[in-house]
Amino acid sequence: MAANPTSVAEVNAGLRDVGYLPGDSTALVSFLATKLGKPVLVEGPAGVGKTELAKALAKYLGRELVRLQCYEGLDEAKSLYEWNYRKQLLRIQAGAGGGVAGFEHGDPVDVSWDSVQNDIFGEEFLLTRPLLEAISSPEPVVLLIDEIDKTDQEFEAMLLELLSDFQISIPELGRIDARTHPIVLLTSNNSRELTEALKRRCLYLWLDYPESEHELQIVRMHEPDLSETVAAKLVEVVRMVRELDIKKPPSLAESIDWARALLLLGAQDIDETVFKETLSVIIKHRTDLDLVADRVGVKLTQQNAPA
Ligand SMILES: Nc1ncnc2c1ncn2[C@@H]1O[C@H](COP(=O)(O)OP(=O)(O)OP(=O)(O)O)[C@@H](O)[C@H]1O
Ligand SMILES: [Mg+2]
Incomplete structure (x- = not known):
């Protein structure tokens, strides 16, 4: 069942129940994230529980976890969406191209190139990747953008639109607004300094070796x-x-x-x-x-x- 915490103490107890023992600031920032709808940037050395926090939060809140594992060279096609070229090609072959006849209810019809283009750039030909999946889910999810410091600044810039307005722009389709707002956790091992623009949009949690x-x-x-x-x-x-x-x-x-x-x-x-x-x-x-x-x-x- 989906939890809707009303206090820091509740989040603390909830995380413990699912096997994650949070420090004071972890419980506080997690609570604020559920209430303010702001992404959380979790930084700290390797192996201190950054990834696990997102998993535990999803479990406790009763939400699905959508994970984007970052790496050098990660681009929009792997993180946001990609056109299903195979399916588009099949549609073109089956239907049309510059006045070639297609079929409707079994009857041959002439199909213009414009209408084919409109057709093959519809949502049905879109392959959703984690970021788009997270904002188009019918139920709100927890989105984990893991190891963001492995990507480049260009990727960060692309994320900004998503994190501040919860919307994305697809040139062929226009603006897609979020169906639901995810709770977003970004983790970083500090291998490079993240941009101020990204940090400004996030709550910040530093996880260190515990006492x-x-x-x-x-x-x-x-x-x-x-x-x-x-x-x-x-x-x-x-x-x-x-x-x-x-x-x-x-x-x-x-x-x-x-x-x-x-x-x-x-x-x-x-x-x-x-x-x-x-x-x-x-x-x-x-x-x-x-x-x-x-x-x-x-x-x-x-x-x-x-x-
Ligand atoms: N507060 C905690 N309560 C319970 N288990 C924890 C806690 N913090 C960390 N762990 C455990 O420590 C291990 C390492 O955690 P995790 O993989 O989340 O680290 P990380 O910070 O994401 O590391 P990396 O930067 O290498 O990805 C996991 O097995 C996790 O279950
Ligand atoms: Mg990790």
Whole structure:
């Protein structure tokens, strides 16, 4: 059933119910997004729950999630709409072209090129891509425009019309107004600075690595069978690793994977041996491995040494 939250607390509880533990500002911005109808730009490092927030919000609100995964070179044809050339060609072949006879109710008729053009540029020949699909859905959806920073500024400019007026222009068809207004979440890993014009139209949410207590709750929610002691140690160790100057600090996604691995291995503690054996679950760069193994390994040994 579609939820229509009336408070931040309600959104907080709703997201928790579907397995997403939001921080305070996450619940607040999500609530405002449902009320103000403004898109939300969610920025932050990799693996902190940006994509998952959109999925959780859709689930909680009882809306379909329409996802546009961005990549370099993404264009209108893949994001907005495309003409179905095959179908158009078939219609032309079956019907007309410069005065060639077509058929109506089985009887031959002359069809002018103008009327063919009108015909083949109708909605029935349009292939809808995620953006058009989101605004033409009969029920309002959650639209996730994931990793917008991978596209170029031209693509951003095209998005502006959609995000500010909820309409698009198709040269052959004219203006198409949104049938319903989606809740829009855009995510970015900050690989490039987004334009001011885009930012101005959005609410902003910065998602960072969570505080220890929050991370512990998330890890325990994902892996409830892992003992609380091991989970707490995991969070503490991940924190130590994040403080080092490494290429790719472990994110929440790695913490959760590590919890799963430790549970499978039946680990009762994270000592230096267990840490080094399972290090590759949280460290993904060759150059980071040695540094982390040395620095954190030593600390773990010191912690376990008799006083
Ligand atoms: N607040 C949260 N509550 C519960 N699980 C979370 C939360 N935040 C993140 N997760 C979990 O962390 C993992 C990573 O999240 P997600 O894929 O959304 O990260 P991301 O920020 O989109 O990363 P990337 O930038 O690499 O795409 C997922 O398994 C997700 O379930
Ligand atoms: Mg993501």
